[in-house]
Amino acid sequence: MKKLLMVYAVLLCLLFVYVYNYSRGEKAASNEGGGPLTGSLSEKFVMVTFQSGIEYWKSGLKGFEDAAQLFNVSVEYRGAAHYDAHEQMTVLEQVIAKKPAGIAVSAIDPKALDSVINKAHEQGIPIVLFDSDAPGSNASTYIGTNNRDAGAAAAHKMAKLLNGKGETAVITQPHQYNHQERTKGFKKTIEQSYPEMKVAAVLDGKGDELASKKQAEALLKKNPHIKGIFTTEANGASGVAQAVKAAGLTEKISIIGFDKDKKTLDGIKDGSIAATLGQDTWQMGYWSLHMLFLSSRHFPPDMKTARPLPSSIDTGITMITKENVEAYYAND
Amino acid sequence: MKKLLMVYAVLLCLLFVYVYNYSRGEKAASNEGGGPLTGSLSEKFVMVTFQSGIEYWKSGLKGFEDAAQLFNVSVEYRGAAHYDAHEQMTVLEQVIAKKPAGIAVSAIDPKALDSVINKAHEQGIPIVLFDSDAPGSNASTYIGTNNRDAGAAAAHKMAKLLNGKGETAVITQPHQYNHQERTKGFKKTIEQSYPEMKVAAVLDGKGDELASKKQAEALLKKNPHIKGIFTTEANGASGVAQAVKAAGLTEKISIIGFDKDKKTLDGIKDGSIAATLGQDTWQMGYWSLHMLFLSSRHFPPDMKTARPLPSSIDTGITMITKENVEAYYAND
Numbered sequence: 046m047k048k049l050l051m052v053y054a055v056l057l058c059l060l061f062v063y064v065y066n067y068s069r070g071e072k073a074a075s076n077e078g079g080g081p082l083t084g085s086l087s088e089k090f091v092m093v094t095f096q097s098g099i100e101y102w103k104s105g106l107k108g109f110e111d112a113a114q115l116f117n118v119s120v121e122y123r124g125a126a127h128y129d130a131h132e133q134m135t136v137l138e139q140v141i142a143k144k145p146a147g148i149a150v151s152a153i154d155p156k157a158l159d160s161v162i163n164k165a166h167e168q169g170i171p172i173v174l175f176d177s178d179a180p181g182s183n184a185s186t187y188i189g190t191n192n193r194d195a196g197a198a199a200a201h202k203m204a205k206l207l208n209g210k211g212e213t214a215v216i217t218q219p220h221q222y223n224h225q226e227r228t229k230g231f232k233k234t235i236e237q238s239y240p241e242m243k244v245a246a247v248l249d250g251k252g253d254e255l256a257s258k259k260q261a262e263a264l265l266k267k268n269p270h271i272k273g274i275f276t277t278e279a280n281g282a283s284g285v286a287q288a289v290k291a292a293g294l295t296e297k298i299s300i301i302g303f304d305k306d307k308k309t310l311d312g313i314k315d316g317s318i319a320a321t322l323g324q325d326t327w328q329m330g331y332w333s334l335h336m337l338f339l340s341s342r343h344f345p346p347d348m349k350t351a352r353p354l355p356s357s358i359d360t361g362i363t364m365i366t367k368e369n370v371e372a373y374y375a376n377d
Numbered sequence: 378m379k380k381l382l383m384v385y386a387v388l389l390c391l392l393f394v395y396v397y398n399y400s401r402g403e404k405a406a407s408n409e410g411g412g413p414l415t416g417s418l419s420e421k422f423v424m425v426t427f428q429s430g431i432e433y434w435k436s437g438l439k440g441f442e443d444a445a446q447l448f449n450v451s452v453e454y455r456g457a458a459h460y461d462a463h464e465q466m467t468v469l470e471q472v473i474a475k476k477p478a479g480i481a482v483s484a485i486d487p488k489a490l491d492s493v494i495n496k497a498h499e500q501g502i503p504i505v506l507f508d509s510d511a512p513g514s515n516a517s518t519y520i521g522t523n524n525r526d527a528g529a530a531a532a533h534k535m536a537k538l539l540n541g542k543g544e545t546a547v548i549t550q551p552h553q554y555n556h557q558e559r560t561k562g563f564k565k566t567i568e569q570s571y572p573e574m575k576v577a578a579v580l581d582g583k584g585d586e587l588a589s590k591k592q593a594e595a596l597l598k599k600n601p602h603i604k605g606i607f608t609t610e611a612n613g614a615s616g617v618a619q620a621v622k623a624a625g626l627t628e629k630i631s632i633i634g635f636d637k638d639k640k641t642l643d644g645i646k647d648g649s650i651a652a653t654l655g656q657d658t659w660q661m662g663y664w665s666l667h668m669l670f671l672s673s674r675h676f677p678p679d680m681k682t683a684r685p686l687p688s689s690i691d692t693g694i695t696m697i698t699k700e701n702v703e704a705y706y707a708n709d
Contacts, residue, residue, distance in 0.1 A: 048381070082414040082447060115414060191688075328687060355660060356523075356693030 084118035088146040090337055095133045095153040097124025101279055108330030116338050128252060130157040137161045147337030151176040155222035171340040175329045177223040185340055188332045190324045191359040192223045196230020199301050199322060202364060203273045206299040206319055210241045211272030214264055216250040216257050216281050227277040250281045257284035265292050272298060279304035286317040305373045313370045320366045328360040416450035420478040422669055427465045427485040429456025433611055440662030448670050462489040469493045479669030483508040487554035503672040507661045509555040517672055520664045522656045523691040524555045528562020531633050531654060534696060535605045538631040538651055542573045543604030546596055548582040548589050548613050559609040582613045589616035597624050604630060611636035618649040637697060637705045645702045652698045660692040
């Protein structure tokens with residue numbers, strides 16, 4: 046009987062310990078689910094682009110997904126198939142109608158999308174711009190390359206390549222804000238810092254390899270003094286390199302491209318392109334989701350006037366030349 | 378005997394359930410500790426400033442603490458008591474010796490601290506700059522106001538106040554990077570955009586109300602054409618306002634200050650200071666801890682060349698004038 050009592054005592058003790066631990070576990074578990082930095086898979090964050098099929102967006106989407114995994118939320122990728130502002134507006138309208146947890150959009154046009162972006166904002170849907178800004182909109186922040194600075198960096202590199210002398214040209218997409226900024230940064234820097242250099246022409250390459258090639262061909266016929274060409278987007282440099290090669294001027298004209306798609310890297314490797322400015326598109330997607338997730342929660346309620354999000358996040362650029370090009374293959 | 382056996386059986390069952398649950402709990406707990414967005418209180422993140430006693434840092438430290446709470450990590454506040462680069466270097470050395478989980482430092486000097494900052498970086502201690510950058514160091518990122526842009530915004534505001542005409546002066550701290558940038562942004566913008574304006578003098582206010590007042594007194598005696606004064610730091614504007622008032626020129630000279638300490642806000646309210654540029658110091662601390670925490674984990678291992686952190690985070694500025702000054706009292 047004494048033994049039995051002891052067994053019961055031990056049993057009771059164990060039961061007590063068990064219940065105590067179980068209730069602690071419950072508490073921890075509920076804290077985990079509703080905790081500050083874990084969402085739920087029913088929260089959907091949408092990335093909206095244009096020319097949505099091109100390879101360029103892949104790395105940004107990967108960053109967006111990587112951050113979503115961190116916060117345990119879902120993502121969706123949407124975009125206008127073409128280079129068409131109206132199409133992107135329609136897609137964005139459709140996305141807003143579904144009331145997602147947040148939207149990251151790269152704006153094809155710095156003004157056309159303002160009203161739709163503001164609509165999301167008014168409905169309380171967090172919205173951020175990435176890669177290409179719409180600075181007049183009410184979006185919370187811009188995440189991407191500081192394109193003015195990138196254009197300036199291209200100008201300094203060009204000046205080095207040309208020993209500070211000679212005429213240059215820019216081939217760009219004149220309607221898109223990020224390209225306008227790159228062009229401005231390049232032009233202003235040449236004008237202010239290199240008195241023996243000149244930006245002789247700014248041309249529309251339509252974001253297309255063939256169109257950029259044709260523009261370069263026409264340019265070289267019209268202006269034989271051109272010593273350097275800066276293309277502000279991914280598809281331009283390889284097109285320009287073809288035109289320069291066809292004219293037999295590869296040794297005489299320096300080309301600086303933008304982004305790190307395979308054709309541009311190949312051009313750097315074979316010497317037909319002098320340099321390219323690598324953007325960190327993974328970071329653009331990663332921090333976009335980060336900002337969207339955080340903007341819907343986690344800010345102290347006593348903040349009256351402070352903006353909850355940074356004014357902008359500069360994801361930086363890297364100058365890629367023959368010296369370091371190998372490291373950039375198959376990295377995105 | 379049968380009863381006793383049954384009791385043992387129940388006991389064994391319970392023990393089994395208990396052990397099973399306990400091990401699950403262990404797993405959850407260890408997952409929590411090593412999980413992507415939860416740290417442990419043994420991870421200490423240190424904020425290092427200079428003139429560490431001034432009110433200016435309070436809001437940044439609050440942001441640092443708020444983010445630490447989110448990630449369940451600890452913070453410590455350290456700083457040089459005086460405006461002394463050597464003292465700050467010593468403090469930073471002491472902090473590094475303790476091998477903290479990360480360091481956020483506001484650099485009193487853009488170059489003097491480079492070697493100590495790089496030492497932390499070499500030892501694998503995440504280190505970021507906030508508020509005042511050391512752009513030549515190997516720190517991962519800079520979080521704070523884009524001070525060049527802020528100086529430009531002050532210039533545009535000054536031009537509005539003076540209808541685009543007249544001589545101006547800057548009272549600054551000439552050895553600190555953020556103040557150098559503000560001065561540059563102001564000067565360049567006046568020179569490039571306002572041909573009928575001029576920056577007639579750039580003076581050292583030593584970050585001090587009285588020193589700034591004395592500089593303004595001397596300036597007004599020497600140059601009766603001054604129509605506007607831009608002070609690049611928190612203590613300057615109220616000192617300059619006293620000098621201007623004593624000279625009976627309050628109606629004739631427009632003062633633009635920096636930051637939103639009480640004296641400056643009072644000056645805006647009573648009309649002796651025209652405007653001030655409010656920084657979001659809470660965000661500086663908040664995102665500093667964020668970047669430090671994330672830089673030590675959570676980046677995909679397959680990233681070879683991409684930088685893990687943004688090049689910089691611009692926490693933005695707000696133009697504070699008589700119209701909106703009330704909202705900024707007691708907000709930090």
